[in-house]
Amino acid sequence: MGYPFHERSEQEISTANMPVWSIASQTANETFQMRYTMMKASLLVTLFVLFSLGAVGCAKKEQPMFTLQDEHYQQIMERQKARINPESQAPVDLTQVMKGEEYEKLGDAHLQQGDFRTAKIQYEKVLEASPEQIPARYKLAVIYLEKGSPQDAYNQFHQILDYDLNFAPAYEGMGRALLKMEKDQEAEQEFQAALLYDGEMWTSKNYLGIVADRRHDHKEAIHLYEVALQKRADDSSILNNLGMAYYLDTQYEEAVRTFQHAIQVGGSNDKISNNLGLALTKLGHFDLAYEAYARGMDSAKAYNNLGVAFLEVGKFARASRCFEKAIETQPSFYEKAKENLLLSNRMLSKLPMVQQQTLIRRDPACVSGVI
Numbered sequence: 001m002g003y004p005f006h007e008r009s010e011q012e013i014s015t016a017n018m019p020v021w022s023i024a025s026q027t028a029n030e031t032f033q034m035r036y037t038m039m040k041a042s043l044l045v046t047l048f049v050l051f052s053l054g055a056v057g058c059a060k061k062e063q064p065m066f067t068l069q070d071e072h073y074q075q076i077m078e079r080q081k082a083r084i085n086p087e088s089q090a091p092v093d094l095t096q097v098m099k100g101e102e103y104e105k106l107g108d109a110h111l112q113q114g115d116f117r118t119a120k121i122q123y124e125k126v127l128e129a130s131p132e133q134i135p136a137r138y139k140l141a142v143i144y145l146e147k148g149s150p151q152d153a154y155n156q157f158h159q160i161l162d163y164d165l166n167f168a169p170a171y172e173g174m175g176r177a178l179l180k181m182e183k184d185q186e187a188e189q190e191f192q193a194a195l196l197y198d199g200e201m202w203t204s205k206n207y208l209g210i211v212a213d214r215r216h217d218h219k220e221a222i223h224l225y226e227v228a229l230q231k232r233a234d235d236s237s238i239l240n241n242l243g244m245a246y247y248l249d250t251q252y253e254e255a256v257r258t259f260q261h262a263i264q265v266g267g268s269n270d271k272i273s274n275n276l277g278l279a280l281t282k283l284g285h286f287d288l289a290y291e292a293y294a295r296g297m298d299s300a301k302a303y304n305n306l307g308v309a310f311l312e313v314g315k316f317a318r319a320s321r322c323f324e325k326a327i328e329t330q331p332s333f334y335e336k337a338k339e340n341l342l343l344s345n346r347m348l349s350k351l352p353m354v355q356q357q358t359l360i361r362r363d364p365a366c367v368s369g370v371i
Contacts, residue, residue, distance in 0.1 A: 007128035046367060104136050116143050132163045141173055150180040150223045168198035184211050200229030206238050209245065226368035234265040238273045247279050255279040274305075281309035290367045300330035303366060307344065316348035322366035 008349045107122030120143050126136040141156035157173035164170075175190030191204040209224035225242040234236060243258035259276035273296025280289035286306060293302035307322030323341035 008135040058234060067325050104133070107136070107139070111139065111143075116147055119143060134160055134163060134167065138169065138173070141177075145173070145177055145180065147356070150177040154181075166197050168194045168201055168204075170245070171197065172201060172204050172207070179207065179210070184214050187211060200231065202228040202238075205231070206241060209241055213241075213245055216248075222249065234261075236262040236265055236269065236272065239265070240269065240275065243272075243275060243279070247275065247282075252279050252280075252282040256283065272296070277302075277305060278309075281312075284313075286310070287367055295328040298330070300326045300337065304340065305328060306366060307337070307340055311340070311344055311347070316344050316351070318366060319344040320348065325366050 023126060030055060038132070059369040103122045103125045107126070110116075110119040110122065120140060123136045123140040123143075123154055126133050127140065131137075137156055141153045141160075144150070144153035144156060154174050154177035157170045157177060158212065160167055160170040162174075171190045171194035175187040175194065178184075178187035188208060191207045191211070194201050194204040205224050205228040209221040209228065212218070212221035212224060222242060222245045224239055227243060228238050229242070239258055239262035243255045243262065246255035246258055256276065256279045259272055262272050263276070273292050277289040277292035277296070280286075280292060286309065289309065290302055290306050293305050297305075303322045303326035307319045307326065310316070310319035310322060320341055323337045323344060326337035327341065
């Protein structure tokens with residue numbers, strides 16, 4: 001029997017749902033400020049960790065009304081595109097080339113807008129002049145990581161260690177890149193190294209929990225997530241991961257409570273609602289599961305997911321009703337629901353006729369009250 005399609009359960013590879021610009025990593029900032037205040041005061045710049053970036057993708061490039069021949073005017077146009085208030089900036093001396101700090105601020109402004117491509121260019125200009133600038137290199141590495149280039153990200157994180165071998169966020173960054181490359185054992189070593197240099201990095205505990213879940217050591221994962229929550233209480237992403245660890249360990253009631261807690265503390269991530277729905281189906285609360293699915297996805301997918309849950313417990317007639325509702329809701333889009341409907345009907349047809357009729361009469365609808 002082919003495995004029916006459904007929205008899979010998911011854990012958060014990113015550690016928190018944080019805005020790119022306004023939320024900086026406390027652990028990275030504290031590590032950076034403590035070290036560089038004493039050793040490299042000139043490097044005291046805000047360090048953005050960007051564990052989860054909002055809407056990815058480059059902003060649409062504006063077409064200039066004329067060709068800029070002078071690189072100094074190009075710099076001013078870049079400032080305007082970055083929406084930097086000219087009155088809040090020091091007067092620009094067009095006889096001076098922009099300094100590294102200005103390039104970095106310009107990169108930060110574009111990063112705030114989600115324009116990773118332009119931000120990347122500005123950070124590269126900083127590093128071309130001053131390769132030792134750790135904040136710019138760190139942000140460049142995170143851009144590579146979030147744009148799907150984990151090897152490039154790893155190389156940038158690793159290069160940070162040429163300038164500061166004790167910089168814990170660089171080890172964690174390498175671990176994150178290795179995790180995306182599915183090199184879990186190597187990633188685990190990097191997260192452990194990060195904790196050696198900074199034992200307060202709750203984010204590395206969270207990542208170690210993900211690694212433990214991947215090797216099916218769910219009880220160890222539960223422990224690691226709970227330790228992370230001691231440092232970062234009520235973080236919805238960690239709670240989601242803890243809920244998934246309970247789910248994978250077949251502790252479904254704990255999973256439901258944990259997912260509900262994640263939603264209560266503000267976790268609006270669609271993955272959390274999807275995962276809550278999965279846990280509720282394991283407890284037989286199918287109508288509540290549909291409500292959870294419907295909060296996190298469109299109704300066609302919600303009906304389809306519920307149908308898969310009915311298939312798994314042998315409720316073939318009710319599964320067919322759900323797949324029919326999915327197709328009715330979105331006929332042109334939901335090819336997978338059609339495949340699942342054929343599968344559920346085939347399974348139903350293999351039963352004795354009397355049993356088929358009993359199931360059809362007992363389960364006339366996918367969701368109670370919805371024909």
